[in-house]
């Protein structure tokens with residue numbers, strides 16, 4: 711086994727699958743990966759890819775250089791306590807859980823007088839499944855430069871990575887890009903519904919809506935112009951776009967998006983209090 715890249719996913723659901731899809735075959739082989747999950751169907755799916763599986767934490771964990779904790783936030787304390795006896799001195803623990811603070815997690819994994827400081831918090835998103843994710847990372851002070859590079863390379867295989875300084879930064883990333891794909895899917899669904907209401911069929915509306923989102927985001931990524939300039943280029947004076955944007959403006963579209971992000975961030979903070 712390549713110990714440098716050997717991985718354990720604790721929790722083999724959506725987010726573990728999204729991350730593994732970019733890593734297996736590129737950064738590590740299937741045999742370098744262990745998945746711990748109590749759900750038999752989940753284990754069977756992973757085993758079918760040649761990945762080692764186990765229903766609960768056991769001694770096989772200690773040989774894995776990097777652990778990715780990918781269970782629901784409410785189950786994380788129990789999982790951390792079950793995994794803790796198998797920590798090796800050099801285990802790098804990466805948590806993808808939203809709303810569980812690094813302080814809580816380092817306390818659960820460490821000793822009363824010695825919290826576990828070799829810990830990275832990571833906030834990815836589901837487009838990582840196709841190698842197009844966005845991800846925030848933060849590291850505690852027990853993480854070496856080499857380990858930061860390792861985390862960057864692993865997550866960089868499936869996502870654009872930004873580093874933030876603290877848990878507040880991770881909560882901000884959660885409100886923007888962690889939850890963000892759902893906001894975008896909602897917007898696309900609304901575009902499709904609007905298209906159908908105006909007489910397009912389902913396939914036409916879906917194809918036009920998706921191509922518009924893809925084209926606009928690619929243009930924004932590749933262009934040197936500001937987003938405001940790109941928006942103005944679409945908006946002829948007295949034309950159709952201006953009529954539509956007036957409606958968005960009247961309903962304070964930016965305010966609604968901002969309020970939604972405030973709610974996501976407040977929920978992350980409330981979860982951190984709940985799961986401490």
Ligand SMILES: NC(=O)C1=CN([C@@H]2O[C@H](COP(=O)(O)OP(=O)(O)OC[C@H]3O[C@@H](n4cnc5c(N)ncnc54)[C@H](O)[C@@H]3O)[C@@H](O)[C@H]2O)C=CC1
Nearest residue numbers: 721722723724725746747749780781782783806807808834
């Ligand atoms: N879904 C998303 O878009 C994102 C999710 N996250 C975070 O990722 C984490 C996982 O979320 P999902 O993958 O969406 O959930 P999921 O429900 O798809 O996966 C969780 C997995 O954990 C397993 N599990 C439950 N108890 C366990 C235990 N004791 N030991 C090992 N495995 C156990 C479940 O069987 C399940 O397969 C959450 O903490 C969430 O906050 C972070 C960013 C984005």
Ligand SMILES: O=C(O)[C@@H]1CCC=N1
Nearest residue numbers: 807808884888889890
């Ligand atoms: O909804 C959630 O809590 C998770 C975290 C970010 C995306 N999904």
